Amino acid sequence: xxxxxxxxxxxxxxxxxxxxxxxxxxxxxxxxxxxxxxxxxxxxxxxxxxxxxxxxxxxxxxxxxxxxxxxxxxxxxxxxxxxxxxxxxxxxxxxxxxxxxxxxxxxxxxxxxxxxxxxxxxxxxxxxxxxxxxxxxxxxxxxxxxxxxxxxxxxxxxxxxxxxxxxxx
Amino acid sequence: xxxxxxxxxxxxxxxxxxxxxxxxxxxxxxxxxxxxxxxxxxxxxxxxxxxxxxxxxxxxxxxxxxxxxxxxxxxxxxxxxxxxxxxxxxxxxxxxxxxxxxxxxxxxxxxxxxxxxxxxxxxxxxxxxxxxxxxxxxxxxxxxxxxxxxxxxxxxxxxxxxxxxxxxxxxxxxxxxxxxxxxxxxxxxxxxxxxxxxxxxxxxxxxxxxxxxxxxxxxxxxxxxxxxxxxxxxxxxxxxxxxxxxxxxxxxxxxxxxxxxxxxxxxxxxxxxxxxxxxxxxxxxxxxxxxxxxxxxxxxxxxxxxxxxxxxxxxxxxxxxxxxxxxxxxxxxxxxxxxxxxxxxxxxxxxxxxxxxxxxxxxxxxxxxxxxxxxxxxxxxxxxxxxxxxxxxxxxxxxxxxxxxxxxxxxxxxxxxxxxxxxxxxxxxxxxxxxxxxxxxxxxxxxxxxxxxxxxxxxxxxxxxxxxxxxxxxxxxxxxxxxxxxxxxxxxxxxxxxxxxxxxxxxxxxxxxxxxxxxxxxxxxxxxxxxxxxxxxxxxxxxxxxxxxxxxxxxxxxxxxxxxxxxxxxxxxxxxxxxxxxxxxxxxxxxxxx
Ligand SMILES: Cc1cc2nc3c(=O)[nH]c(=O)nc-3n(C[C@H](O)[C@H](O)[C@H](O)COP(=O)(O)O)c2cc1C
Ligand code: SF4
Ligand code: FES
Numbered sequence: 206x207x208x209x210x211x212x213x214x215x216x217x218x219x220x221x222x223x224x225x226x227x228x229x230x231x232x233x234x235x236x237x238x239x240x241x242x243x244x245x246x247x248x249x250x251x252x253x254x255x256x257x258x259x260x261x262x263x264x265x266x267x268x269x270x271x272x273x274x275x276x277x278x279x280x281x282x283x284x285x286x287x288x289x290x291x292x293x294x295x296x297x298x299x300x301x302x303x304x305x306x307x308x309x310x311x312x313x314x315x316x317x318x319x320x321x322x323x324x325x326x327x328x329x330x331x332x333x334x335x336x337x338x339x340x341x342x343x344x345x346x347x348x349x350x351x352x353x354x355x356x357x358x359x360x361x362x363x364x365x366x367x368x369x370x371x372x373x374x
Numbered sequence: 375x376x377x378x379x380x381x382x383x384x385x386x387x388x389x390x391x392x393x394x395x396x397x398x399x400x401x402x403x404x405x406x407x408x409x410x411x412x413x414x415x416x417x418x419x420x421x422x423x424x425x426x427x428x429x430x431x432x433x434x435x436x437x438x439x440x441x442x443x444x445x446x447x448x449x450x451x452x453x454x455x456x457x458x459x460x461x462x463x464x465x466x467x468x469x470x471x472x473x474x475x476x477x478x479x480x481x482x483x484x485x486x487x488x489x490x491x492x493x494x495x496x497x498x499x500x501x502x503x504x505x506x507x508x509x510x511x512x513x514x515x516x517x518x519x520x521x522x523x524x525x526x527x528x529x530x531x532x533x534x535x536x537x538x539x540x541x542x543x544x545x546x547x548x549x550x551x552x553x554x555x556x557x558x559x560x561x562x563x564x565x566x567x568x569x570x571x572x573x574x575x576x577x578x579x580x581x582x583x584x585x586x587x588x589x590x591x592x593x594x595x596x597x598x599x600x601x602x603x604x605x606x607x608x609x610x611x612x613x614x615x616x617x618x619x620x621x622x623x624x625x626x627x628x629x630x631x632x633x634x635x636x637x638x639x640x641x642x643x644x645x646x647x648x649x650x651x652x653x654x655x656x657x658x659x660x661x662x663x664x665x666x667x668x669x670x671x672x673x674x675x676x677x678x679x680x681x682x683x684x685x686x687x688x689x690x691x692x693x694x695x696x697x698x699x700x701x702x703x704x705x706x707x708x709x710x711x712x713x714x715x716x717x718x719x720x721x722x723x724x725x726x727x728x729x730x731x732x733x734x735x736x737x738x739x740x741x742x743x744x745x746x747x748x749x750x751x752x753x754x755x756x757x758x759x760x761x762x763x764x765x766x767x768x769x770x771x772x773x774x775x776x777x778x779x780x781x782x783x784x785x786x787x788x789x790x791x792x793x794x795x796x797x798x799x800x801x802x803x804x805x806x807x808x809x810x811x812x813x814x815x816x817x818x819x820x821x822x823x824x825x826x827x828x829x830x831x832x833x834x835x836x837x838x839x840x841x842x843x844x845x846x847x848x849x850x851x852x853x854x855x856x857x858x859x860x861x862x863x864x865x866x867x868x869x870x871x872x873x874x875x876x877x878x879x880x881x882x883x884x885x886x887x888x889x890x891x892x893x894x895x896x897x898x899x900x901x902x903x904x905x906x907x908x909x910x911x912x913x914x915x916x917x918x919x920x921x922x923x924x925x926x927x928x929x930x931x932x933x934x935x936x937x938x939x940x941x942x943x944x945x946x947x948x949x950x951x952x953x954x955x956x957x958x959x960x961x962x963x964x965x966x967x968x
Contacts, residue, residue: 244660245656315943
């Protein structure tokens with residue numbers, strides 16, 4: 206997804222934002238806009254609250270911080286953990302760090318793709334899961350590792366995959 | 375408020391949430407919530423022990439817990455004071471890996487798993503903040519620098535730059551406003567020692583940073599921690615708050631005129647942000663692109679002010695050096711590399727986890743004595759150190775003493791201490807491709823040689839792995855490696871070719887087998903292998919067929935099954951689930967296409 210560079214901030218912004226998005230951003234902005242290095246802080250916190258930073262939200266933040274939209278967009282696209290579209294209800298991150306790679310991470314990717322019927326980076330139709338790759342969550346001694354939301358599952362074998370999904374609705 | 379008991383529970387183990395919930399419910403049921411405090415730690419011991427918890431003050435360590443066990447612990451141990459022997463950890467307490475007693479020395483990890491990271495009193499009880507007190511009341515900055523110089527401490531973030539020199543530069547740089555920064559980005563995919571220190575002993579790092587701030591004259595410091603470490607981030611925030619409450623951070627620390635405060639900033643998933651100049655760009659709120667050095671951070675760093683940046687482990691060493699003296703620290707290690715180093719042993723070894731050894735132990739000691747040897751008693755092939763900028767060290771160097779100079783001599787680097795062991799089933803061309811994919815993905819794009827060069831190298835490596843390798847590819851890779859290393863701005867581009875160069879140097883035969891015979895000797899590269907079911911061994915249990923993601927396996931129950939190679943995607947799941955080991959991998963070389 207990209208941002209229309211000609212987007213008119215004053216008109217587009219307010220109509221396309223949901224009240225939740227707006228209030229979350231206002232809250233984060235009012236507490237952090239004057240802190241040094243505000244862009245990263247604001248983006249991180251907004252994403253933490255809302256889960257994504259859509260193009261209208263980017264425009265809103267740019268306006269509030271008084272920086273060009275291109276700056277926000279540039280920062281957002283540089284870091285891999287920012288996203289512009291909502292996640293599924295649960296995020297599955299399969300680790301492909303060195304330790305997990307040599308201990309079977311690629312196999313888990315195949316299996317999760319099969320079980321969920323989506324490819325890496327995609328979200329299931331029922332919006333339940335988003336499948337992603339990550340690079341080392343710092344639990345290498347448990348390799349191969351899968352992270353579902355905040356839970357870290359270690360020593361996952363392909364046979365565990367279906368079971369691992371059960372508790373997430 | 376003081377609690378009668380503090381419980382630390384490992385929150386990262388599978389099933390931890392259910393256990394914790396059962397524990398809390400029981401605690402409330404018996405109205406113990408005013409007496410017992412439950413806190414999360416990522417893991418309590420590097421050895422995987424399922425869901426674990428430790429009850430302080432006694433330090434009883436329970437492992438492999440189910441929710442039912444947790445309820446029992448509340449009723450028996452907490453309520454009646456009867457510890458449950460059958461659930462206790464049977465190994466050697468707090469020696470997570472059985473290193474030879476004379477080899478393992480814990481300096482950085484000394485408190486990890488022993489003290490409650492969520493309680494500053496625990497840290498103070500083991501001489502915590504004693505070094506800061508000593509520095510502020512008895513030592514001049516010069517004396518601190520002398521002590522550091524005597525210790526020989528070198529940066530643990532990778533390059534091994536002498537810490538006392540770095541601090542001296544920042545101290546001598548003119549300017550009223552200076553910063554200290556702790557690099558907790560730990561991006562090396564295969565390393566997790568900084569995480570353990572931040573989660574297990576956060577105050578040691580805070581204390582080290584405060585001492586650095588005193589020496590260079592900074593009032594503000596930043597932790598930069600990768601977003602993938604949420605527990606480390608919350609542990610640090612809590613620790614900082616507690617230190618403020620005790621007057622160990624903030625204005626007029628310990629009644630002196632030294633003031634210093636700290637803030638935690640999070641990364642957002644960019645490996646290059648571990649590079650110091652990129653990290654500062656990131657704190658400033660920009661894209662994390664490295665900048666040219668000079669100017670070095672010591673003169674022009676964060677917000678163009680003089681800044682000192684060190685790794686987590688570097689700072690964690692400092693309080694001990696102050697308390698025990700530089701000579702003590704320098705008595706460990708080799709001539710040029712002093713002290714201890716933590717390593718994260720991972721990959722194909724029996725015992726994985728964190729260790730801390732004096733520099734100078736050999737690779738063999740780490741792999742066999744500490745790591746317990748290769749998983750399933752397979753054959754050692756190589757150890758990868760230093761992460762994506764490091765190299766693969768082959769068997770002939772098993773007796774090499776590990777220090778900064780020696781690793782560089784054999785084409786690798788110390789890096790942050792990742793130590794990934796590879797066995798005969800690891801394909802070295804595939805590993806080179808894996809690292810190149812990583813660096814290519816993580817290149818910030820500023821320099822053409824790094825941005826485009828890594829992509830071209832990746833293409834060649836992918837071709838080789840997929841059976842399209844051509845004569846001359848090895849030489850092409852070598853030539854490109856040279857140019858990329860020479861013409862890139864930061865360590866990422868400069869080091870990106872290392873995994874390729876070191877695997878070509880040490881495992882050239884594997885490259886040649888791929889290119890000339892279209893054969894993968896380790897039987898890893900998918901287009902070059904085939905999965906085969908041995909009809910004699912197969913018992914027709916249907917497990918493989920049911921687990922195959924692409925339905926490539928046919929066969930009736932109780933009869934030998936067959937894999938259709940034209941459908942098979944070589945995922946290897948069938949081989950893993952087969953109960954009788956009937957499935958093998960072949961790489962004959964004749965399968966190659968194109
Ligand atoms: C691509 C790249 C990634 C790096 N990642 C880290 C890291 O994750 N942690 C770290 O401490 N140093 C990392 N470094 C090294 C830092 O630039 C810097 O040298 C280090 O933080 C200095 O600390 P020290 O003197 O305590 O070693 C990285 C360097 C490069 C070029
Ligand atoms: S070498 Fe690569 S990562 Fe480093 S600054 Fe240049 S392009 Fe960016
Ligand atoms: S490599 Fe997967 S957790 Fe470290």
